[in-house]
Amino acid sequence: MNTLWVVVTAVVVIYVAYTQYAKRIDRNVIKADAKRATPARMYMDGVDFMPTSKNVLYGYHFKSIAAAGPIVGPITAAYIWGWLPALIWLVIGVSFIGWVSDYSAIMVAVRNDGNSLSAISYKVIAPRTRTILFIFIFFYLLLLAGAFVGILAAILAARPDVPFGIIVLALMGLLAGQMMYRWKMNMLLVTVIVVAATLLAMIMGPMGQKHAPNGALIQGPIGSAIVSLNKTVDNMNGNQPLFALQDPTGADPRIPVPGPDGKRPTTAAYDAATGMIRTLPDYLLWMVFLFAFSYLGANMPIWRFAQPVNYIGFWVMFITIVLSGIGALTAPLTGMKDAAGNLIGAFALAPVKSLGFAIEAGKAWQPLWPMLFVTIACGAISGWHALVGSIGTARQLEYETDGLPVGAGSMFGEYTLALLSLVAVSIAGVGGGGGRFATGVGKLIYAGTFGLVPEVWGTALGFGAFVLIVLTVTQLVFRVMRVTLTEWVGDVIPPVRNMHVSTTISMLLTLALVLTGTWVYLWQMFGASNQLMAALSLLVVTVWLRSEKRNPTYAMIPMLFMYFTTIFATMVTARNLYVTIAANPKMGALPVAGAWAMIVLAALLIVAALFIGWDGLKAYRRYGATPAALGTKEARS
Amino acid sequence: MADQESKKAGGLKGAWQGLRQTIYGMAAHDMSRSALRTRASMEHLFILITMGDLLGVPILPPYYSLRLLPYVVPQIATWKRRMLREKDASDGMF
Numbered sequence: 251m252n253t254l255w256v257v258v259t260a261v262v263v264i265y266v267a268y269t270q271y272a273k274r275i276d277r278n279v280i281k282a283d284a285k286r287a288t289p290a291r292m293y294m295d296g297v298d299f300m301p302t303s304k305n306v307l308y309g310y311h312f313k314s315i316a317a318a319g320p321i322v323g324p325i326t327a328a329y330i331w332g333w334l335p336a337l338i339w340l341v342i343g344v345s346f347i348g349w350v351s352d353y354s355a356i357m358v359a360v361r362n363d364g365n366s367l368s369a370i371s372y373k374v375i376a377p378r379t380r381t382i383l384f385i386f387i388f389f390y391l392l393l394l395a396g397a398f399v400g401i402l403a404a405i406l407a408a409r410p411d412v413p414f415g416i417i418v419l420a421l422m423g424l425l426a427g428q429m430m431y432r433w434k435m436n437m438l439l440v441t442v443i444v445v446a447a448t449l450l451a452m453i454m455g456p457m458g459q460k461h462a463p464n465g466a467l468i469q470g471p472i473g474s475a476i477v478s479l480n481k482t483v484d485n486m487n488g489n490q491p492l493f494a495l496q497d498p499t500g501a502d503p504r505i506p507v508p509g510p511d512g513k514r515p516t517t518a519a520y521d522a523a524t525g526m527i528r529t530l531p532d533y534l535l536w537m538v539f540l541f542a543f544s545y546l547g548a549n550m551p552i553w554r555f556a557q558p559v560n561y562i563g564f565w566v567m568f569i570t571i572v573l574s575g576i577g578a579l580t581a582p583l584t585g586m587k588d589a590a591g592n593l594i595g596a597f598a599l600a601p602v603k604s605l606g607f608a609i610e611a612g613k614a615w616q617p618l619w620p621m622l623f624v625t626i627a628c629g630a631i632s633g634w635h636a637l638v639g640s641i642g643t644a645r646q647l648e649y650e651t652d653g654l655p656v657g658a659g660s661m662f663g664e665y666t667l668a669l670l671s672l673v674a675v676s677i678a679g680v681g682g683g684g685g686r687f688a689t690g691v692g693k694l695i696y697a698g699t700f701g702l703v704p705e706v707w708g709t710a711l712g713f714g715a716f717v718l719i720v721l722t723v724t725q726l727v728f729r730v731m732r733v734t735l736t737e738w739v740g741d742v743i744p745p746v747r748n749m750h751v752s753t754t755i756s757m758l759l760t761l762a763l764v765l766t767g768t769w770v771y772l773w774q775m776f777g778a779s780n781q782l783m784a785a786l787s788l789l790v791v792t793v794w795l796r797s798e799k800r801n802p803t804y805a806m807i808p809m810l811f812m813y814f815t816t817i818f819a820t821m822v823t824a825r826n827l828y829v830t831i832a833a834n835p836k837m838g839a840l841p842v843a844g845a846w847a848m849i850v851l852a853a854l855l856i857v858a859a860l861f862i863g864w865d866g867l868k869a870y871r872r873y874g875a876t877p878a879a880l881g882t883k884e885a886r887s
Numbered sequence: 888m889a890d891q892e893s894k895k896a897g898g899l900k901g902a903w904q905g906l907r908q909t910i911y912g913m914a915a916h917d918m919s920r921s922a923l924r925t926r927a928s929m930e931h932l933f934i935l936i937t938m939g940d941l942l943g944v945p946i947l948p949p950y951y952s953l954r955l956l957p958y959v960v961p962q963i964a965t966w967k968r969r970m971l972r973e974k975d976a977s978d979g980m981f
Contacts (some may be wrong), residue, residue, distance in 0.1 A: 295965040297927040298978075302916075305905045309912020366977045384976060437915075553925075557918050564914050641977055730980050737976035 251333075252595040253673050253694075254582040259341065260669050264662045267345040272353065272658045275804050279795070280357050282650040289364030290646050299364060301648035304656055310646075312660040313564060314638045315352070317723040318398060319628025319780070320668035321716065325675050325687050326773055327625045329501065330616055333676045334601035339622055340672070343630025344665040347808040351784050353657035354791040354805055355636035359644035360653060362794070367640040371790050374797055376865040383786070386858045388734045389851055390633075390783060391727050393776035395756070396763035398724045399540055400772060402717060403764070404503030405684050406536035408519065410469055410476035411459065413536070415452035415714045416721065420543055422448050423559035431553050444558070445565045452566075452714035453707050480532035484518075491528035494521075495841045498830035499614050501770035502527055503683050529765065537764065540724065541757050547725025548732055548753050556725055563722040570715040571670065573708075574691050577698030578673050586697045589705055594697045599676040612834070614826045620819035623812075624777035629668020631812065633783025635661065640787075674712070688712030731756040766844025768831065771823055775848060775855075778820045782859050785812035789866040797873040813863060817856055824852040927969070934959050934966050942970060 276282050290301040302310075327336040355367060362370050371379040406413050422444040429435040429443075458470020469477055497505060504519040504527050516522040519530060547556040580586075582595035592598070606616040628634065639657055647653060674690030691712030696705045703711075732752035740747040746755065763772065788809035795802035831837050831845035937955050939946040941963065946952060959966075 293968055293972075295927070295969050297920075297923050297965075297969065300920075300923075303908050305908035306912035306916055309909040309914075310916040311912075313913040313917070366975065368975055368977050369973065380975065387977075552921055553918075557921060561914060561918065568910075568913070637977065637980065641980060733976055733979055 251597040251601070252582040253578040253677065254595060256337070256669055256673050257579050260666055263341050263345060267349065268658060268662065271345065272349055272654060276654045279800055279804060282357070282653055284649045284651045286650055288360055288647050288650055289644065290648055293364065299645045302646040304648070304652040307643060307646055307652065307656045308659055311639065311643045311656050312663045314642060315628070315632065315635045315660060316664050316667055317628065318720040319632060319634070320664050321671040321687065321719065322401065322773065323626040323629055323777065324668050324672040325683055326501070326770065327622055328599055328672060328675050329683070330603065330625065331606065331618060331622055332600050332603040333597065333672055335618055335622055336626055336672055339626055340629050340665060340668055344661060347812065348631040348665060349658035349661040350805055350808055351631050351788055352635045352639055352661040353654060355639040355787050356644045356647065356657040357653050358791050358794050359640035360647055360650060364645040367636060367787055367790055370794065374790065374793050375862070375869045379862055379865055382858050382861055384734060384738055386779070386783065386855065388731065388738060389854060390776070390779040391731045391734065392756070392759055392763065393772060393779055393851070395724060395727050395731065395760040396767060397769065397773045397776045398720050398727070399537060399760055400764045400767070400769050401503050401684060402540055402720055402724070403533055403537040405713070405717060406539070407480065407533045408504065409713065410473040410480065411455035411710065412713045412717060413476050414455045414472045415448065416717055418451035419448050419559065419562060419718065422562055423555050426558035426562060427554045430558065441565065444562050448562050448566060449711070452710050456706055456710045459706070483531045483535045487531050491530050492534065493840060494526040494528050495838055496525055496836065497527055497768050498834070499768060499770045503769060504533070537761070540721070541761070543721065544725040544728045545753060545757070548728040549749055556729065559725070560722050563718040566718055567715050570691060570695070570711055571667065573698040574670055574674065574694040575698070577694030577696070578670060581694065581697035584697065584700070586701070588693050588696070594677060594693045597676045598678065612829060614830050615822060617822070620815040621774060621822060623815045624774055624781050624819040626668070627777040627780045629665055631781060631784050633780050633787055636784060636787035684713065684716050687716055691715070728753060728756055763844065763847070766840045767848060768827070768841065768845070771827055771848060774819065774823050775852060778816045778823065779855050781812055782816040782855065785809050785816060786859070786862050788812065789862065793866055793869045793873065796870050813859070817859055820852045820856055824849045930962065931966050931969055934962065935970065942967065
């Protein structure tokens, strides 16, 4: 297998699924009509409702949905099951489920006066559905924040060549906001200055690195400064960990990958003899840095920090993705080799590691079904997309016929990003998690620029892009979390209406989850809640189609599959948490407390999904028994 | 409109225009929407304070309202729609 085959697969799948399936649904079931007035044209207010070109809207929708999910999911899935199951699920998922969810959420909102999914669920399913959805969204965001902060803190603590680029990004974000909105400088000039400075800082991180005769990596001047900072912080506690805990899955980002002898080496954060992860003060330091970064993003005026940071992040990601894509296409054709003499385009990862169906007492159970389907979230299907689509995109759609290229097209773009991520980890050969992704990206960029950009720079860019995309999402997640928390409990507990209080509460909950949680379970719980939200959005679509007397099969079958898969996956994760941590006498008090907290969270998500599912079923039957469509614009007219 | 222009342009020019629009959509469309939203929120709040009686909110100083009315007239329709539209927390997310 090589990267060219993956590119060919991606192109063929997109072409066939789009022209042979998606277009038919658009034409025969939804019956998109360019002459029918969209909410953007009917209710144009120049702000939320505004007819927008489909090209602009495609870019907007793609940018809004393409976060860290399509990158982290395939990395984790390839680590657990191998690249082949991940590839198959991406292909099948996006062809029959992913585009359906994105496109339908947009079209349902377009046909319902541009209302959000929660408002439509209030109308077509039941009033309480909206309330349950909000509670659901808060916990979903909490899991997302926990998974992202955990992986970022581990990378920043373990890789001294990465933080400098991120610190410069924060400074450039503040500077860009000032230059664009206060000094009103030329946008192009601002872009060149801040993006160039950020890229330079990312490349400077590993500059001067060399290997000692024994193979150990000696950091350059910037890396050494970060190492000194980490050591100074660790010395405050006598180089002792604040606490130590075990990860029975071995997937914590702080655990090093096994060496050529199959054994994991001992590092500052990991004791190979005991298998304990040492939570050192420097890990906490970088976590505090991430919280401070996110605090600025969540509470400062959005133009001052969050937006400029996202803007810079976009350009770094864009450059990285384009160069990596070119590399994936050209590496097998040019036969370029990496520094070790291996062909860059060739896959180094095993196609199938394990299907995971066998249950071993006391060990985590990771069966391919249902766990793969929640581990790879956004690249195949995602509930987040439905939220964005129904609120942000649907209100800007100029013509109904733009819904397909914008909604389905963006989902296929996201699938391409997930494939690129899978390719990067599959060709990397060394490293684990984010490190493996960055190594793969380094090779692809080296091949994509025909050797102009050295691998080490490409790897630095890969690390920077990975951290950037996760971090920019994390700051926005905290922003949305404080809004949701205020909406949820603000009336009952008035102090929560204060944005600093609600942000602090959100961050403390996340901190507790990261310090006590187990990373892979956290990610899988997030994936399950994300996919469950997608199933719930498909449920709203199904009930709406039923109310309109249209054939709901194309949405109902994916909805049923995702609904039962994700509920079962949540149960499996709860079982894993109980068996490997909560009921394990070797575990300390902290991981046990974290495991119980996550089990309670899993139970809450399942109960919420059952309530919504039950209400959805009742609504479906109700519309089936009703001769005419209820409460819809078309029925009234 | 811009879409129609790119269609009219056709060929290589149209493709270039489409690419430019897509990159703008990815890079800066959310920023311009956010700026518009901020401006609209301030303006709509101002109109509410001065012309609230149009929505049934009792406003006491009609003299100033009448002086401002000619400037506000072009925005009254969109202002009413935006103010009276049912919203929930998810509307503020994106």
